Amino acid sequence: MSEAVNGPPEPDRLMEVRLDPLGIVRLTWSPGLQITDTLARRAMELVDLTNTDRERPLLVDMTGTAALTRGARMTFTRRCSASRIALLGRSPVDRVIANFALGVSSTPVPTRFFTSELAAVAWLRHGDPA
Amino acid sequence: MATPPDDRLDQLLELVVELASGDTGARMTPSPAADEIDAVIVGVNMLAEELQALNGDLEARVTERTVQLEQAHLQLERLALYDPLTGLANRTLLGDRISLAMAHADRGAAPPAVLLLDLDGFKAVNDSFGHPVGDLLLVEIGRRLREMVRETDTVARLGGDEFALVVVDAGHEQVLAMAERIRVALQAPVQAGEQSCWVSASIGVCFAVRGQDAATLLRDADTAMYAAKNGARGSVQVYEPRMHATALSRVLLAEDLRVAIADDQLLVHYQPIVDLTTGRTTGVEALVRWEHPERGLLAPAEFVGVAEDTGLVTALDRWVLRTAVAQLAAWRSGFLRGHEFAMHVNVSPIELRTPRFAEGVLDCLAEHGVPPGDLVLEMTESHLMGEDAGTLSALEQLRTAGIAVAIDDFGTGYSSVGYLRRMFLDVVKIDRSLITGLDTDPQQHRVAAAILAIVDAFGLEAVAEGVETAEQAERLRALGCRYGQGYLWGLPLPAEGMTALLVVSAAMNPP
Incomplete structure (x- = not known):
């Protein structure tokens, strides 16, 4: 079973947050988006709303994101209800943006960039191989 | 259809040049290809944004620090040049x-x-x-x-x-x-x-x-x-320039007084205090005199102020107390044995506030075998104004031991009646300014009557100071004043003169 949490239109049309059957919360950004501070805050709210009172792993699909502002990166350094975060992208641009998010600011929970969804889900469910 | 030339690297180069020249707001839009060149463009954009933000932060911090520095400087100037309590100049x-x-x-x-x-x-x-x-x-x-x-x-x-x-x-x-x-x-x-x-x-x-x-x-x-x-x-x-000379002479006088206390240049004279009803001398007030080697005999008014200003008053008061108590002990061991008699000694409030003052007085009495009931300590009304905890505790200790406390020069200060209501007094000495003209001026008579009535109402004993005529003494007696002191019964006398007077008085009025 999967349930989607959709807020009011704008900025919620630009993102989708849902809980998948594996217990992973999926945040999917619309492609070509410049992720601002406001959008980042709304995304975190929706994730928290989905998780209610527990923590769950979070898969962020940021494929095709055009830019990530500094304000948005600062917002992502705040602790939310995600227990660990996998950033999923495809292109070299996705990789650069993701690594800015990872490298410039310190993240509050384990966070990694993946180009393979399978690898990302595996890491979210089982963590790093011993 | 021909592919348009890819000039992204040229644009990227321009971007880097713009950034290097200080335009940290310069950016470049990546192409939809999202390939490695676009990744570099996005990376440079993000680094430029980071640089711009850090610069902004730094500038804000510098501005903030500058304001803080200016405030600290002002505060330092205030501390250095202004009085913190009133904000006035220092x-x-x-x-x-x-x-x-x-x-x-x-x-x-x-x-x-x-x-x-x-x-x-x-x-x-x-x-x-x-x-x-x-x-x-x-x-x-x-x-x-x-x-x-x-x-x-x-x-x-x-x-x-x-x-x-x-x-x-x-x-x-x-x-x-x-x-x-x-x-x-x-x-x-x-x-x-x-x-x-x-x-x-x-x-x-x-x-x-x-x-x-x-x-x-x-x-x-x-x-x-x-x-x-x-x-x-x-x-x-x-x-006026002569004031400087006066101030200087006060400094010299203080130096002389320091020597005088150590070298026994001081003397105590005694003035009788008389029972207005019986005419008996019931006590004396010890009054300090200074036999100055150059200026002759000096009255307290000429040096007590200097003593108080220089802190010498403590040594002065102690010397007077010791001398007077020793004299009383000598009289008590002879012709005054069994007579009602008290020694009045003036005390400065400065001394009253010194630690262990009361113990010092009691030790002095014990040393000479004089009972505390034989001593009356006099302090002026204005001096009592500062009734701090130390003063009150010393007065209580003295009175508990049996020493009487008198308020001196009553009627010359500020809120006289207020003091009478307090519980730390036994005797009120009414200032001579309220006695002068008592026998000739009806107004003065009414004032004296009112004050004596108040003193009586508080259950205190009154001593009228500055009594000069028999008529004044009689009027005071009629108004209920118990004791008098003044030229009528004699000037302050050295110990030998007072001894002779007291011998006669004691012989005429056996205990």
């Missing part, structure tokens, strides 16, 4: 302002005037109501002073209850009028918190002359202020 700034005014005077302006103010009765406020009330009083006084001067004048607090003003561009008449206005304004009661306080100010005025330095000017204003303080309280005195 001694340093006052000195600067005087020097500035003197420099103007050198270029032709009128030399400034310096007013030095000392509050009369401030210590009593502090002792009675506590330092927080004293502080509020100082703040209010500072406010009043500021209101009375012009923008160009300076008001400073020099410490304690001492204030100073530098008045510029004003004639002598204007300065004196200002001093008078200040004197009157400070006489009005001050509401300090919940307490209403009455103080007055002794004001010294010094008109600068060209070439004078700030320190000398302040010293001379201070000398004039002391002259004001030593005269009628709450008065204005203008500095």
Whole structure:
């Protein structure tokens, strides 16, 4: 079973947050988006709303994101209800943006960039191989 | 269809040049290809954004630090130049302002005037109501002073209850009028918190002359202020060179007094206190005299003030107490055995506040085998004003031991009746100013009658001072006054003279 949490239109049309059957919360950004501070805050709210009172792993699909502002990166350094975060992208641009998010600011929970969804889900469910 | 030339690398190069030249707002839009070149473009954009933000942060921090630094500088200047309690100038700034005014005077302006103010009765406020009330009083006084001067004048607090003003561009008449206005304004009661306080100010005025330095000017204003303080309280005195000579002679007198106490130049004279009904001498007041090697016999009025100002009063009072108690012990062991008799000794409030004062008095009595009931300690009304915890505890200890406490010069101070209501008195000595003319002036008679009635109402004994005629003595007796002291029964006499008188009195009035 999967349930989607959709807020009011704008900025919620630009993102989708849902809980998948594996217990992973999926945040999917619309492609070509410049992720601002406001959008980042709304995304975190929706994730928290989905998780209610527990923590769950979070898969962020940021494929095709055009830019990530500094304000948005600062917002992502705040602790939310995600227990660990996998950033999923495809292109070299996705990789650069993701690594800015990872490298410039310190993240509050384990966070990694993946180009393979399978690898990302595996890491979210089982963590790093011993 | 031909593929348009890919000029992204050229654009990227331009972007890097723009950024390097300081335009941190420069950016480049990546292509939809999202390939490695676009990744580099996005990376450079993000690095530029980071750089821009860090620069902004740094600039904001520099601005913030600069403001903090300016504030700290101002605060430091305030600390260095202003009195933290009243916000008035301090001694340093006052000195600067005087020097500035003197420099103007050198270029032709009128030399400034310096007013030095000392509050009369401030210590009593502090002792009675506590330092927080004293502080509020100082703040209010500072406010009043500021209101009375012009923008160009300076008001400073020099410490304690001492204030100073530098008045510029004003004639002598204007300065004196200002001093008078200040004197009157400070006489009005001050509401300090919940307490209403009455103080007055002794004001010294010094008109600068060209070439004078700030320190000398302040010293001379201070000398004039002391002259004001030593005269009628709450008065204005203008500095005159002879005052400096007087001040200097006081310093020399203090030095002489220090030697006198150690070298036995002091003497005690005794003046009888007489029972107005029986005519018996029931006691004597010990009065210190100084046999000065050059100036001859000096009365207390000529040196007690100096002793109080220099702290010598403690040694002086102790010497008088020891001498008087030893004398009483000698009389008691002989002709005064079994007679009603008390030795009155004056005590300075300064001494009363010293630790273990009461123990010292009791030790002195024990050493000479004199019972505490034979001693009456006299202190002036104004001195009792400062009834702090130390004073009250000393008085209680003395009275518990059996020593009587007398208020001296009653009727010359501020709130006389208030003291009679307190529980720390046994005897009231009515000042001679209330006795003079008692036998000729009906008004004076009515005043004396009223005061004696009040003293009686509080269950205290009265001693009338300055009784000069038999008529005065009779009137006092008729008004219910129990004891008298004055020229009618004799001047203060040296121990030998008083011994002879007491021998006769004792023989005529057996115990």
